[in-house]
Amino acid sequence: MTKIDLSKYTLDVTEGVFTLKNVNTTIGFVRFNDLGEVEYVFVNPMFRKKGVAKKLLQLVKEKTGKKLILQEPISPLGSKLLKSIEKWI
Numbered sequence: 006m007t008k009i010d011l012s013k014y015t016l017d018v019t020e021g022v023f024t025l026k027n028v029n030t031t032i033g034f035v036r037f038n039d040l041g042e043v044e045y046v047f048v049n050p051m052f053r054k055k056g057v058a059k060k061l062l063q064l065v066k067e068k069t070g071k072k073l074i075l076q077e078p079i080s081p082l083g084s085k086l087l088k089s090i091e092k093w094i
Contacts, residue, residue, distance in 0.1 A: 008055055008056045011025065011060060013027070014026060014027050014032055015027070016064075021036055021037055021038055021039075022034060022035070022036050022037075023035050023037075023061055023064050023065065025057065025060075025061065030049060030051075031047075031049060032048070032049055032052045032057055033046070033047055033048035033049060033052065033057045033058060033061055034046075034047050034061070035047075035058075035061040035062060035064075035065055037065045037069065039069055039071075040069070040071060040074070041065065041066070041069040041070075041071030041072055041073050041074055042073075042074045042076055043062065043065060043073055043074065043075045043076060044076050046058050046061065046062065046075075046083065046086070053082075058086050059086070059089070059090060062086075062090060063093075066093075073090075075087060
């Protein structure tokens, strides 16, 4: 797995949404609330397996200061992500 250098991208922060993008496309985004409930995580297929979703979720945890709660339904990819971050959510 190649880690992505997030310093090469722009992070847009709006109320309840973090969006990571470059000049050409959206790399990924996460939608959440102040309780730490994560409604949706998306990573562009070209940028998957590079730590983007984990980084976005870390940003949510830092912003909310809460234990993350991933809302149902959780996709098969989401289940794999959840298993990989169980220690720190």
